[in-house]
Amino acid sequence: MQNNLLTIQASYQSLFDSKSEIEKELVNLKNWETTKLNYALKQISPGCFVYVMKDAQNSTDNSYWLCANCFNTKNHKSIFQRKYASGEDVVCHSCNAELNIPSKTQHQIPKPTGW
Numbered sequence: 001m002q003n004n005l006l007t008i009q010a011s012y013q014s015l016f017d018s019k020s021e022i023e024k025e026l027v028n029l030k031n032w033e034t035t036k037l038n039y040a041l042k043q044i045s046p047g048c049f050v051y052v053m054k055d056a057q058n059s060t061d062n063s064y065w066l067c068a069n070c071f072n073t074k075n076h077k078s079i080f081q082r083k084y085a086s087g088e089d090v091v092c093h094s095c096n097a098e099l100n101i102p103s104k105t106q107h108q109i110p111k112p113t114g115w
């Protein structure tokens with residue numbers, strides 16, 4: 001009898017923990033769905049896609065590109081960083097994706113426009 005109660009209590013605790021985990025995940029997913037709405041996919045050069053803030057022109061927080069791979073597969077905002085101080089390549093330090101930016105699009109890095 002005592003053993004049965006303990007087993008039931010352990011099962012209950014396990015179910016409760018699972019429920020809490022699922023609730024946490026749901027909140028994260030809902031937050032991500034809201035965050036996603038602020039970004040749009042943009043082709044920065046043929047075959048190179050990044051996510052940029054939709055209202056980048058009006059925002060002070062407008063000077064970054066997000067890795068499309070991390071954005072779509074990890075539900076995570078990872079900012080492309082310049083690989084070398086003087087180079088044109090950018091890299092995502094989360095998934096190591098690299099983009100080679102043709103010089104003619106260089107001026108778009110500080111302020112993505114034209115989309």
Ligand SMILES: [Zn+2]
Nearest residue numbers: 067070092095
């Ligand atoms: Zn990435």
